[in-house]
Amino acid sequence: MLRARGKKVTPQRVLIYRALLGDRTHPTAEQLHARLKELLPGLSLTTVYTALNDLVQAGELRRFEAGDGSVHFDPEMRPHAELVCVQCGRIDDAPVEPASVRMPEEVQGYRILRRTELLHGLCPSCQADPA
Amino acid sequence: MLRARGKKVTPQRVLIYRALLGDRTHPTAEQLHARLKELLPGLSLTTVYTALNDLVQAGELRRFEAGDGSVHFDPEMRPHAELVCVQCGRIDDAPVEPASVRMPEEVQGYRILRRTELLHGLCPSCQADPA
DNA sequence: CTTGGTGCAAAGCTTTTGCATATCA
DNA sequence: TGATATGCAAAAGCTTTGCACCAAG
Numbered sequence: 001m002l003r004a005r006g007k008k009v010t011p012q013r014v015l016i017y018r019a020l021l022g023d024r025t026h027p028t029a030e031q032l033h034a035r036l037k038e039l040l041p042g043l044s045l046t047t048v049y050t051a052l053n054d055l056v057q058a059g060e061l062r063r064f065e066a067g068d069g070s071v072h073f074d075p076e077m078r079p080h081a082e083l084v085c086v087q088c089g090r091i092d093d094a095p096v097e098p099a100s101v102r103m104p105e106e107v108q109g110y111r112i113l114r115r116t117e118l119l120h121g122l123c124p125s126c127q128a129d130p131a
Numbered sequence: 132m133l134r135a136r137g138k139k140v141t142p143q144r145v146l147i148y149r150a151l152l153g154d155r156t157h158p159t160a161e162q163l164h165a166r167l168k169e170l171l172p173g174l175s176l177t178t179v180y181t182a183l184n185d186l187v188q189a190g191e192l193r194r195f196e197a198g199d200g201s202v203h204f205d206p207e208m209r210p211h212a213e214l215v216c217v218q219c220g221r222i223d224d225a226p227v228e229p230a231s232v233r234m235p236e237e238v239q240g241y242r243i244l245r246r247t248e249l250l251h252g253l254c255p256s257c258q259a260d261p262a
Numbered sequence: 263c264t265t266g267g268t269g270c271a272a273a274g275c276t277t278t279t280g281c282a283t284a285t286c287a
Numbered sequence: 288t289g290a291t292a293t294g295c296a297a298a299a300g301c302t303t304t305g306c307a308c309c310a311a312g
Contacts, residue, residue, distance in 0.1 A: 003312090006265095006266090007266080007267090008265085008266060008267065008310080008311050008312070009311075009312095010266095010267060010268080010310075010311075012267080012268075013267090028301095029301090029302085030301085042268085042269075043268090043269090044268065044269045044270070045269090045302090046268075046269065046270080046302090046303085046304090047267080047268055047269070049302065049303075050267080050268090050303095064198065065196035065197075065198060065200070067195065067196060067247060069196070069202075069277090069300090069301090070301095071200075071301085071302090081238075083238060083239060083241045085241065086244065092239060092241070094238050094239055104250075107212075107214060107225050107250060107252075108214060108223060108225055109254065109255035109258075110214045110216065110223070110250065110252040110253060110254050110255070111252045111253045111258055112250050112251070112252040113217065113251050113252045113253070114250075114251045114252075115248070115249065115250050115251070116198060116247075116248070116249040116251070117246070117247070117248050117249075118246065118247040118248075118249075119235075119238060119241065119243050119245075119246050120243070120244050120245045120246070120247070121238075121241040121242045121243040121244045121245075122241060122242045122244070123240070123241050124240035124241070127240075127242055134287095137291090138291080138292090139285080139286050139287075139290085139291055139292065140286075140287095141285075141286075141291095141292060141293080143292080143293075144292090159276095160276085160277080161276080173293085173294075174293095174294090175293065175294045175295070176276095176277090176294095177277095177278085177279090177293075177294060177295080178292075178293055178294070180276095180277065180278075181278095181292080181293090200275095200276090200302090201276095202276085202277090
């Protein structure tokens with residue numbers, strides 16, 4: 001996949017790509033960097049940013065802004081909504097309602113390329129413990 | 132409304148609030164500031180930011196991130212989607228599909244407080260003129 | 263060998279904050 | 288008069304950029 005795009009396969013990228021594929025936590029660039037530099041101490045934040053941007057451009061990763069100023073990455077490319085806890089910041093994927101699945105190709109003259117749905121609320125543990 | 136919240140009525144706020152009410156362009160804080168300082172030359176960006184944040188907190192204004200890093204404000208509080216042109220940055224309001232209107236109160240244990248729907252695409256003029 | 267990547271430090275942006283002054287109630 | 292807002296400048300946070308060195312193809 002990398003080679004097909006004229007990119008090089010480096011240890012850093014392999015690590016970053018692998019980490020993301022199994023990740024359901026919607027990390028930010030910094031969160032990912034914090035975790036990965038324990039595995040590869042020299043890993044720089046710059047490299048994480050470039051790798052993430054590459055993946056987004058290649059259509060392998062979805063990038064979204066959670067609504068509180070933070071930018072998150074999600075390897076799930078099928079249509080879904082993001083559940084964002086306004087208290088603890090936790091983010092989960094939610095299946096979209098059937099009606100929302102058929103993304104319109106055109107709305108008010110706009111040609112639609114992608115859709116993002118954010119649901120802000122309180123996650124189960126923040127409801128139980130409104131610290 | 133301001134007085135009800137223990138706030139003072141200043142010329143700056145009157146100007147900012149009035150400008151927003153009739154605005155369908157989803158301006159950013161800076162765009163709004165640029166326009167308004169022609170009417171009130173001394174107006175500072177700081178004041179615009181505080182006024183906008185106040186309005187959002189008061190529930191009079193909706194704040195959303197367009198997906199490209201920019202933060203926009205929208206006086207329309209009824210449920211709707213945002214049409215974002217990925218080329219020129221123009222933003223329009225779009226009526227939501229009937230199925231999306233009934234916002235779920237609860238999804239996967241989350242208590243839902245609000246919903247944001249973004250549709251990214253190409254606006255009519257950018258389709259005609261893919262500069 | 264040649265192109266592209268990495269890591270560091272510095273630059274860039276947007277938004278917030280501290281503080282003295284001015285303004286509203 | 289007393290509380291709050293304003294405006295400036297500085298600080299803060301996140302992301303990108305410039306550059307020298309290194310590594311993959």
